[in-house]
Amino acid sequence: MIGIIGAMDEEVEILLKEIELERKENKAMMEFNCGTLWGQKAVVVRSGIGKVNAAVCAQILVDDFNADYIINVGIAGGIGENINPGDIVIADNLVQHDMDTAAFGDKLGQIPRLDTFDFKCSTELVEKAQAACKKHLASKSFLGRIVTGDQFVADLTKIKWLKDEFDALACEMEGGSIAQVCYLNNVPFVVIRSISDNANTGAHMDYEKFKYIAVNNSVNILRGMLENM
Numbered sequence: 402m403i404g405i406i407g408a409m410d411e412e413v414e415i416l417l418k419e420i421e422l423e424r425k426e427n428k429a430m431m432e433f434n435c436g437t438l439w440g441q442k443a444v445v446v447r448s449g450i451g452k453v454n455a456a457v458c459a460q461i462l463v464d465d466f467n468a469d470y471i472i473n474v475g476i477a478g479g480i481g482e483n484i485n486p487g488d489i490v491i492a493d494n495l496v497q498h499d500m501d502t503a504a505f506g507d508k509l510g511q512i513p514r515l516d517t518f519d520f521k522c523s524t525e526l527v528e529k530a531q532a533a534c535k536k537h538l539a540s541k542s543f544l545g546r547i548v549t550g551d552q553f554v555a556d557l558t559k560i561k562w563l564k565d566e567f568d569a570l571a572c573e574m575e576g577g578s579i580a581q582v583c584y585l586n587n588v589p590f591v592v593i594r595s596i597s598d599n600a601n602t603g604a605h606m607d608y609e610k611f612k613y614i615a616v617n618n619s620v621n622i623l624r625g626m627l628e629n630m
């Protein structure tokens with residue numbers, strides 16, 4: 402079974418139209434939609450926004466639905482001049498940019514006392530996502546680090562910092578916590594995001610303008626992946 406998490410209604414509505422629904426279950430104020438999506442047994446769920454919602458959701462997928470894989474799809478702010486709305490960023494690893502125990506000598510983003518700095522995505526799932534991009538994507542795709550924090554980034558200084566400190570390609574608000582839950586439970590995962598804005602001062606306006614294009618792109622990549630699994 403593949404657990405598929407989107408944070409917002411907009412990010413899962415196409416998936417909910419497409420899934421051949423077998424049953425629904427409610428937990429932690431989330432609706433888990435179980436069925437077959439593009440040939441694969443799947444549970445599609447809207448987690449809600451932010452790291453706590455996403456972590457709770459991922460843990461339920463592991464504990465109560467026996468997820469073999471978890472895929473997080475949705476939109477993100479692009480970091481870097483050549484990443485534009487509509488482009489896809491596939492994470493090969495994720496870091497939580499708002500974790501800060503530097504006072505104890507830790508690197509920013511390091512979760513204290515955990516034996517890893519970043520959370521690495523499944524190579525198998527990354528390759529499948531890349532293959533789907535080759536086949537189905539008109540815009541560009543990138544592979545690299547996505548950073549996560551409980552913050553909608555709309556600030557040039559902050560983006561520069563995310564780039565300099567973490568060498569990040571995109572920022573969003575859930576992927577890194579889903580990644581941590583998957584790491585703790587040894588469940589393979591991947592995060593696929595399409596860019597809705599450039600996390601700058603106009604980010605909230607670009608976000609409204611491009612979010613549906615971006616959602617469509619990330620859903621198309623997911624579709625390509627599932628059809629090829």
Ligand code: ADE
Nearest residue numbers: 476477478553554573600
């Ligand atoms: N998701 C989409 N755009 C974002 C941004 N600029 N910051 C955080 N999450 C986002």
